[in-house]
Amino acid sequence: MIRATRFLLLLWLNAVMMPAAFAAADPLPSWNDTATKQQMMQFVEQTTDKNSPQFVPVAERIATFDNDGTLWAEQPAYFQLFYAIDRVKDQADKHPEWKTEEPFASILKGDMEGVKKSGMEGLMKLVMVTHANMTTAQFYQSVEQWVQTAKHPVTNKPFTEMVYQPMLELLNYLRSNGYKTYIVSGGGVEFMRTWAPQVYGIPPEQIIGSTIKTEFKLVEGKPAITRLPEIDFIDDKEGKPVNIQKIIGRRPVIAFGNSDGDLAMLQWTKAGSGPRMSLLLHHTDAEREWAYDKESSIGHLDKALSVAEKEQWIVVDMKRDWKQVFPQ
Template identity: 55%
Template sequence: MDFVTAVTTDGGADYVEPANRIAVFDNDGTLWSEQPMYVQLAFALDRVKTLAPDHPEWKETEPFKSVLAGDMKGVAAFGIKGLVEIVAATHSGMTSDEFTAIAKDWIASATHPTTGKPYTSMIYQPMRELIDYLKANDFRVFIVSGGGIEFMRPWTEVTYAIPPENVVGSSIKTKYEMHDGKPAVVRLPEIEFIDDGAGKPVGIQKFIGKRPIAAFGNSDGDFQMLEWTTGGEGRRFGLIVHHDDADRDVAYDRDSTFGKLDRGLDDGPRQGWTIVSMKNDWKQVFPE
C-alpha cells in the first residue's frame, strides 16, 4: 500500500503516470494452485488419452507410453523435453479457434485431483484482491506465465478480470492458411517461445513493450522477471508467494518438482523483495 500510494500521488517524487503503472503476475503457483502438477500439464495429459486412438504408436513411444500407463514418475523422468513433446503433439494440428474451444470446454469441467473442486475455484483469494486493488489504482495488470498463451486466454478474464490481450505466455508456432475453405491460423507441432526464467523479461519486452514497476511470482522461474522489474529506476516492488501452508494448501519450496523456490528465498530479501508467508500472512487462501 505504501508503494501504491507513492507511485499514484500526483506531484510526489515517486509518481508514475497511469500508462506506465504496469504490474506483472506469474500464474501457476502465484494466482492459483500448481500442485500436484501444473494445470496445463493435466490438460495435456487428458489430451494424450483423448487422441491416443488416432496414435497407436504412442503405446510404445515415450513419454506417451508412460502417460497412457498412468506412470507419472516415468513422465517426470523425461523432464522439460518430454513435456515439450507432449504439448507439441497435443496442442497442434488444429486452428487457434478450435484450440480455444477445446481449452475453454476443458477448464469449464475439469476438477482438481485432490480437492475435487473446479480448477477455476483453486485461485488465491488474496491475489485476486491484489489485482483488483492495483486496477482500482489505474495499474495495467498482465499475466506473464510459463503456461501456454492460448491455453490461458480463454478463461483469464472470467477468473481474474484480466483480458486475453494482457496475457503473455509460452507459444507454439502457427501459420496462416485456408482451412476447410476458410482463412485460419493453424497451430504447428513446434515450440516457438518458452516464457519462463530468463524468457520472461524477453516476453514482457516483446509483447508489452515497457518494463513493469511491480512483479509478483512464487518460484525461481520468476526470478529474472522480478530482478528485471525491480532493477529499473524509480520506486519498484517485487513479491514472492512462499508456499509454507501445509494445512490450507501445500507446503513446498526448495525440493519441489513444480514451482521450485530456492534462489528466490535466499536472494529475494537481499533484492528488497517482499516474501509473503501463505501460512502467516493470509487470512484466507481460496474463495469461499
C-alpha cells in the same frame, strides 16, 4: 418539532459518516494485517498520490504477475499438464502405438513417475501431440470444454476455483488505482487466454506466455491460424523480461512471482529507476495448500528467495499473510 430535528440530525450524521465508512473499507480483506499488507498498500498509495515524490503517472503503472503458483495453484503438477494428459486419454483409441511409446504409455497406465522420467523430450512430444496440428479456434474450443469439466486430482475442485482469493483482491485493488495488470507466465499463452480473462479480469492482449509457431492458411476455403508442432518462444526465466520489453514496451513498476523462473522478471523490475516493488509468494501452508520451495521440481524456489532476502524484496508468507487461500 423535536422528532423532526432529531431525524434531520441523523440524516446529517449519515451523510458525514458514510463516505468515511466507505473510504475505510478494506480492499484486501483476505490478507492478514501484517507488515506485508501494509508495505503493499503504502507503495500503491505513494505511487498514486500526485503530491507524493514517489508518484507514478497512470501510463507507467504496469504490474506483471506470474500465473502458476502465483495466481493459482501449481501442485501436484502444472495444470496445463493435466489438460495434455486428458487429451491423450481422449485420443488414445486412435493411436494404438501409444501403448508402448513414452510418455504416452505411462500416461495411459496412470504412472506419473514414468511421465517424469521421459524428461524434456517426453514433455515436448506430449505438448506437440496435444497442442498443435489444429487451428487456434479448435484449440480454444478444446481448452474451453476441458476447463468446464476437469477437476483437480487432490481437491476435486474445478481448476478455475484453485485460484488465490488474496491475489484476486490484489489485482482488483491495483486496477482500481490505475495500474494495468498483465500475466507473464511460462504457461502457454493461448491456453491461458481461454479462461484467464473471465477468472482474473485480465484481457487476452495483457496475457503473455510461451508460444508454439503458427501460420496463416486457408482451411476448407476459410482463413485460419494453424498451430504448428514447433516451439516458438519459452516465456520463462530470462525470457520473461525479454518478452515484457518486446510486447509491453515498458518496465513494470510492480512484479509478482513465486519461483526461480520469475527471478529475472523481478530483478529487471526492481532495477528500474523510480519506485519499484518486487514480490515473491512463498508457499508455506501445508494445511490449506502446499508447503514447498527448494526441494520441489514444481515451482522451485531457491535462488530467488535468497536474492529477495538480500535485496529486501517483499516475501509473502502464505501461512502468515493470508486469512484465506481459495475463494469460498
